Amino acid sequence: DIQMTQSPSSLSASVGDRVTITCRASQNINNYLNWYQQKPGKAPKFVISTASSLQSGVPSRFSASGSGTDFTFTIASLQPEDFATYYCQQTYSTLRTFGQGTKVDVK
Amino acid sequence: EVHLVESGGGLVKPGGSLRLSCAGSGFTFSYYTMNWVRQAPGKGLEWVSSIGGSGEYIYYADSVKGRFTVSMDNDKNSLYLQMNSLSADDTAVYYCAREIGGSISDYWGQGTLVTVSS
Secondary structure, X not given: OOOEEEEOOEXXXXXXXXEEEEEEEOOOOOOOEEEEEEOOOOOOEEEEEOOOEOOOOOOOOEXXXXXXXXXXXXXXXXXXXXXXXXXXXXXXXXXXXXXXXXXXXXX | OOEEEEEOOEEEOOOOXXXXXXXXXXXXXXXXXXXXXXXXXXXXXXXXXXXXXXXXXXXXXXXXXXXXXXXXXXXXXXXXXXXXXXXXXXXXXXXXXXXXXXXXXXXXXXXXXXXXXX
């Protein structure tokens, strides 16, 4: 199975900060990587895909890049509603796998 | 409007079985791949299984292969997960999710909690 490793596992930030999360795959996954946001007690919500760049309705402050094994998810200017846990998920393999998550909380 | 509702969770003893359901509305099941994803208490997301809209393919995570069976009834717009030989490691909230192009899970249910305990 393809292993996905996210870093950091948590970070503290303030509104307006630039936030970057990385995700590394154990093997080449081209650019088949999606990012999800989850708030406590809620279902995950799709944010952005590395393959498809910005999705309809996704705020422009979110961006994703990378290819092969190394990927980056960036929030250009953190907003109050962005405090949450973020997960990457590879969809290169039929056996989808998630990263372990990155919790973004208030500094 | 797309809506997914899971049901069937509850408390079950180790070694027991449970069948989860996911009822969909606002879209035609047979056009989409459907996924099951679970989340143990305080832990991250774990992909469990995927099934093609016509059942043309089915995939399982290694952790559940041979114990879990996914199926769907397109006439009822419903997805199922039969879970056998349950252990404490299967305790989690189970979500169903619709998958669209780019293998994006765009709609999720609210989840149903499965607790495996004696």
